[in-house]
Amino acid sequence: MKPLLMTVLATCLILPYAGPVPAAGNEHGQGHAHGAAAPNEAEVVEGEIKRVNKSAGALTIQHGPIRSMDMPGMTMEFKVRDKGMLENVKRGDKVRFTLGAGDDMVIESLSRQ
Numbered sequence: 521m522k523p524l525l526m527t528v529l530a531t532c533l534i535l536p537y538a539g540p541v542p543a544a545g546n547e548h549g550q551g552h553a554h555g556a557a558a559p560n561e562a563e564v565v566e567g568e569i570k571r572v573n574k575s576a577g578a579l580t581i582q583h584g585p586i587r588s589m590d591m592p593g594m595t596m597e598f599k600v601r602d603k604g605m606l607e608n609v610k611r612g613d614k615v616r617f618t619l620g621a622g623d624d625m626v627i628e629s630l631s632r633q
C-alpha cells in the first residue's frame with residue numbers, strides 16, 4: 521500500500537530533526553520545535569541492534585528506557601512495519617526508532633544514529 525510507504529518515508533525524514541534524545545535523562549519538555557510535523561509525538565527510542573531477522577521481519581534490539589510504555593532498558597525483539605527497513609541495518613548498529621501506537625510493539629521508523 522502506497523500510503524503506508526509514504527508514512528514510513530515521511531517519518532524517516534522527520535527523525536533527523538527530532539533533536540538530541542536523552543540517553544538516560546529526562547530533558548523532554550523544553551520547547552516543541554519538532555511538534556508541527558509529528559502529530560502523535562511518537563517517542564524516539566535509542567538502541568543497539570543485536571540481531572536482524574529478515575525472514576520474520578524482526579529486530580532484536582537492546583533498547584534504552586521507553587517512557588511512554590513504562591518499559592526499562594532491555595534486550596527484546598520488535599517486529600518492523602516494513603521488511604525493507606531491515607536492509608540498511610546490521611548487528612551492532614546504533615539506531616533510533618519509534619513504535620506504533622498500541623501494544624503491538626511494531627517499529628514504525630528506524631534510522632541509524
Ligand SMILES: [Cu+2]
Pocket residue numbers: 583591592593594595596
Ligand atoms: Cu523492551
